[in-house]
Amino acid sequence: xxxxxxxxxxxxVIDAGASKVLxxxxxxxxxxxxxxAILTIAAAFAVTISVTTGxxxxxxxxxxxxxxxxxxxxxxxxxxxxxxxxxxxxxRRPGVTLGGILRNWGLVFVGNFIGAFAIAVLxxxxxxxxxxxxxxxxxxxxxxxxxxxxxxxxEFGANGMLxxxxxxxxxxxxxxxxxxxxxxxxxxxxxxxxxxxxxxxFFFMGFEHSIVNMFLFPSGLLLGGDFTIVDYLxxxxxxxxxxxLVGGLAFVGIPLYLTYGRPSTPRRVxxxxxxxxxxxxxxxxxxxxxxxxxxxxx
Numbered sequence: 131x132x133x134x135x136x137x138x139x140x141x142x143v144i145d146a147g148a149s150k151v152l153x154x155x156x157x158x159x160x161x162x163x164x165x166x167a168i169l170t171i172a173a174a175f176a177v178t179i180s181v182t183t184g185x186x187x188x189x190x191x192x193x194x195x196x197x198x199x200x201x202x203x204x205x206x207x208x209x210x211x212x213x214x215x216x217x218x219x220x221x222r223r224p225g226v227t228l229g230g231i232l233r234n235w236g237l238v239f240v241g242n243f244i245g246a247f248a249i250a251v252l253x254x255x256x257x258x259x260x261x262x263x264x265x266x267x268x269x270x271x272x273x274x275x276x277x278x279x280x281x282x283x284x285e286f287g288a289n290g291m292l293x294x295x296x297x298x299x300x301x302x303x304x305x306x307x308x309x310x311x312x313x314x315x316x317x318x319x320x321x322x323x324x325x326x327x328x329x330x331x332f333f334f335m336g337f338e339h340s341i342v343n344m345f346l347f348p349s350g351l352l353l354g355g356d357f358t359i360v361d362y363l364x365x366x367x368x369x370x371x372x373x374x375l376v377g378g379l380a381f382v383g384i385p386l387y388l389t390y391g392r393p394s395t396p397r398r399v400x401x402x403x404x405x406x407x408x409x410x411x412x413x414x415x416x417x418x419x420x421x422x423x424x425x426x427x428x
Contacts (some may be wrong), residue, residue, distance in 0.1 A: 138169025140217070140390040142313045148216030150211050151230045155237060158206065160296040163248075165205035168347035170249040172196020174268075176241045176333065181271045190334030194308075201312045201325065207341055209302050210309040212375045213383040220387050226349045239371075245345035254352040255344075265353040276350025279338070280361040291369060297319060298373025301337030303381035304328040305374075310382060338370040 134142065150158075172193055180189035200207070215231045255261065257269030265273065283290035311324035332339065347355075347362040401409070 131322060133348075134314050134316065136386070136390045139310065140386050142196065143214060143310055143386070144221045144223065144334050144391065147211075147214035147216070148221075148223040148226050151215050151218060151226045151234050153234070158234065158237045158245075159241045161204065162206045162208075163245040164203070164236040164257055165200045165207045166201075166242035166245025166341055166344065167249050167340055168200040168205065168245075169196045169207060170246045172199075173342045174249065174253045174272075174349075177272060177275070178268050181268045187334060190330050192350075193333045194329035197308060197329045198322050198325050201309070201320065202318065206238050206241070207305075207309075208235065208242050208371070209305045209341060209374050209378060211235060211238050211341065212302065212307040212378040213215070213309060216379060217383050217387050217391065221391060242341045243344050246341060247348050250345050250348040256375055257353060269353040272346060273350045273353045273355035275387065276347045276355035276362070277357050279343070280347070280357040280365040284361065284365045290365075294366065294369050295373045297336070298338040298340070298370040298396050299377035299380070300335070301332050301339050301370075302374040302377035304332035304337065306378035306382035310386065330414060338366070338373065340367060340370045340374050343370055344366060347423075 153161075172195055175196070176189035176193035178189075179192060180186045181261070183189075201210075211234055215226070215234050218226045219231055221227065254265075254269070256274075257265045279294075283294045286293070305328065308325045308328040311328065312321050314324050315321050343366055347357075347366060350357070351359065
């Protein structure tokens with residue numbers, strides 16, 4: 131399998147970030163709708179596996195399928211552009227401005243929400259036989275997830291908000307790593323394997339992903355979860371978006387750019403004591419003519 135070294139990898143990340151910022155509104159919206167839809171179908175798939183098999187680990191192992199599919203197709207997630215776009219700005223790519231980055235983030239957020247909400251409605255129809263029956267076991271589980279990750283945090287006040295924010299930071303530390311690792315190989319198998327690892331980790335650890343939550347919480351409300359839209363926004367989505375932004379930049383984007391994204395001056399190595407003594411002796415040694423004269427006098 132091919133391997134792209136970190137210095138080349140960061141340049142690929144910067145190129146990708148510039149292309150995202152400069153992409154047309156139509157293409158950005160379409161790609162982000164599809165990204166949100168594919169990722170959240172995978173989330174429904176993972177919850178279904180966890181409930182029907184009783185193995186959350188198996189659900190986490192298979193959840194990355196959705197992430198892999200959407201990135202191989204070039205679709206967008208907010209958690210990914212949180213890292214890609216700022217690196218293009220730091221590298222001063224032509225046309226990449228702070229306004230352009232905010233525009234990109236806003237469009238991707240809207241597109242991801244449309245895609246995720248559409249899947250939430252469609253899956254709610256599946257889980258309730260077109261709203262004719264009570265939610266099945268998977269639907270009930272999704273409703274309880276919505277309760278636990280909203281009012282469950284609210285019960286602990288500021289401590290709950292801190293926990294939510296930290297889970298969101300750690301989530302995008304992993305997801306952004308997966309986004310970058312998608313470029314670490316030039317063949318499909320290498321890309322799949324590289325992306326799989328961090329995405330599996332974030333899902334099994336229960337970290338907070340703003341796009342997955344765009345599916346889980348509307349689904350939970352549709353399926354009878356005991357929380358409100360305000361609970362969802364205040365006690366999950368808004369802090370999760372902010373935490374995802376911080377985690378992606380602090381743990382992935384900025385460290386990679388600082389160490390690989392710009393030329394650095396090699397560290398000046400101080401000569402050892404032996405080397406300094408040898409250099410001093412060479413300076414004090416007589417010139418060749420002096421040595422000849424000394425030899426003649428002897």
